[in-house]
Amino acid sequence: MMLDVMRAAWSGTLLKVENLVVEYGAGSKTVHAVSDVSLEVARGETLGLVGESGCGKSTLGRAILQLRRATSGRVLFDGEELTAMKGEALRRMRRRAQLIFQDPIASLNPRRRIGDIVAEPLVISGVKDAREREAQVSEVLSAVGLDPALVMGRLPHEFSGGQCQRVSIARALVLKPEFIVCDEPVSALDVSIRAQILNLLEEMKARYGLTLLFIAHDLAVVKAVSDRVAVMYLGRLCEVGQSAQLFARPAHPYTALLLEAIPVPDPDVRPAERVPAGEPPSPIAPPSGCRFRTRCPRADQQCREEIPQLRLVAPGQHVACHHPLA
């Protein structure tokens, strides 16, 4: 495995994804959503996963949790192969790995009370004693900053987006999981609320000893919470590295483009004048070789012919590019 070097730096691997491929049919065509992705997440680590819409980052998150089955490849969670599990075994594993969605309001059942929504995972996992459930729900609601006495009997529509996201986080935490996939958890929230939720996720991570896969399109948001960052483009990983390093010295031209395009709240920083034209191609017919080559200023014949593999370019930094930035 090419990521073994990185792995040695961490105390232990909780999640290992090997050559994962997710493809699905669209009429007579095939959507190449995730193509040959390998990565590892160490226990206690937050791995950020960034990319633009349609790059396959959410599909990858769901395939890790087995909410969408992979076409090929393996997902190992704490040494056990999730991709080979079914039925009760998989359900048991799922208690240890949870998901938080982007749209906090749509992800809560509008007809159920907050107390029942947060208790549902406990019911499913067989906690029969109602008082025991209520105690656990109260504890986790307090942890996310909601007053259990005030919120348990109310319905989702009585709450703002930020509060609904707190409820979603409580629901994800109630089974005391080890691992949470956060899929764009703050994209639908206003700036002032976004900061509250990001801080809350960091607090919860420390309090419950969580490992996170944090999926987002906003690089600054990802940097705020991640130890390492993986950049994805059109189904493939472009670059994986320690966050501080990856942001200071991006090696992949696509990472550099993403960084360049972020509007900076400082009038002295002139916006990038030359963001390259063009848009990501369709994942139905991805370009041969390097998938970024159609938008890349450095692309040449080799990029058209050979798929670049992730390789080490600096300690803790891997890039899949034939012509990485110095």
Place this chain on the structure above:
Amino acid sequence: MTGRALLSVEDVAVDLPTARGNLRAVDHVDLALAPGRTLGIVGESGCGKTMLSRAILQLLPKQAKLAGRVMFDGQNLARCDEPALRKLRARSLAVVFQDPMTSLNPVLTIGTQLIETLQEHLALDLGAARKRSAELLAAVGIPAPEQRLAQYPHQLSGGMRQRVAIAIALSCEPRLLIADEPTTALDVTIQAQILDLLAREQRRRHMAMILITHDLGVVAGRTDEVAVMYAGRVVERAPTQALFKRMQMPYTEALLGAIPKLDAAPHAPLPAISGRPPDPTRPLAGCAFAPRCRYADGHCASAKPPLSAAETPAHHYACFHPLRLAEGAGA
């Protein structure tokens, strides 16, 4: 403010009746904009920025009550009748929405939509309108414009649809373009392209532009002036440089502070704003930001701070305890 105003919004208030009582969406706002200038309006959801733009365009919901004057090129739009407004909106006052499908018709080709607009408002014949349509698509960066004319909106990506919406908005050479969160639904690399496109066309046409956004990053490099809105009011208004360099309003500071920064260390806690905006159907007696403000005292809870002039020119803020920041602070 330089030059004579093309648009001036004078003491505009918008009230919306709701089941829970009257909702004051826009609370006595004054703004002015000269030709060729760009004004950024920044605020979070529900702050009234979109209702204000609709008040300018006279596109408010039917039940809404508008008070005050919207002066555009010497006439009060609030007094214009519908045919006059239609003509103005077609020729002089254009708008680009967050979701391009708000303005595009899904069952007509791009060509039909552009050509119809041009024929209707500029009285061009079919051949000329067709030629002009292709030129407009090329100008907004759409490759193979001739072929695109025959396509339907669903055949284009979100970024391309927004380019088409911009092409239609620019087709009759408007004097004012209102762009309401034009890039919020788009990816970051496409966002940069669209903002560049708007800036380029704005300069080229010497058009006035209002850029409405929730993102202080979007207005920082691309506007001449910024108005920050909170709970229906403009709480700070200043030339863009002055706003970022010498912001006076604690809300502006808090909003800027809450944005994750690329140069911050990983895992650094964000200075979040506690609580959330007040319920607009239950107006507060004092400053609407006071319950969330770390500088607030008893006075802030009982009296509404007026929009008053700062020491720097054209800079206004509504606060009893303005910040005293040195150069470059606030980041």
